[in-house]
Amino acid sequence: MSELIIDEDWLTQLSEGTNEAYQRLFATYWPRIYTLVHMLVKSDIQAEDLTQEIFIKIWNNKEELPKIRNLDAYIYTVARHASLDFLKKRVLVTENLENLIVHLRDDAPGPEQQILFKDLENCLQNGIDTLPANIREVFMLSRYHGLSHEEIAEQLGISVYTSKTYVVRALKALRLYIRHHAHVQSILFAFLILNRL
Structure with a gap:
């Protein structure tokens, strides 16, 4: 992922649960996360579901966002872990x-x-x-x-x-x-x- 300029006010608004801040996060990162996840899981439906889960996970941990120094790396890590968890479960069926x-x-x-x-x-x-x-x-x-x-x-x-x-x-x-x-x-x-x- 190419790194985006992230302002601290945006992270603070995200941590406070501001709807506009979350919409900006969604608009900024959804296409990139979906593409990354799709490359790993090779399924449109699973990639969409996993991307949705990733955004829910980020939202549920929004209080941690002001501590994040590199939002790109943080979101990429969450996406990678979610994808690998999915692959493990699929292999182990x-x-x-x-x-x-x-x-x-x-x-x-x-x-x-x-x-x-x-x-x-x-x-x-x-x-x-x-x-x-x-x-x-x-x-x-x-x-x-x-x-x-x-x-x-x-x-x-x-x-x-x-x-x-x-x-x-x-x-x-x-x-x-x-x-x-x-x-x-x-x-x-x-x-x-x-x-x-």
Whole structure:
């Protein structure tokens, strides 16, 4: 973003909740924030929703604005965090996580993707290693060896319901693990993979 000249009176009016000041903020920053968010999330609807959320967040924290020395940087940071939070949630939806696991198992990345691919794969494997042994075994048979719940139940002497439950628990645990351990770059890489599936 190119930096705008920000006067302190405007920030004070914003912090006081002046409607005119907020309209000026909206008119000045909406197109720039929307463009930035859209570049990250690749969806008109999501970009619009996220941009709206960003302005609401700024409004809800308006008392902090007079302390801000660089409004451009502040708004850019709020927008970037909101976009990355959205991407993390999207990657970690159960169906997307399952697609990602299949992709990591079946497809070799290009040379330029090797580092991020390896980081994401290691993060996922480390997460799998934290699962209880019985859940991990069912998960591996289901997602890495392609066995049906019926086949797993027969092989391990458990019920089909138990097999399904263990896979659900594994996916939930892996979502949490990735959320807390994956680097931002890996999350974005996963998002790009999922967009191609």
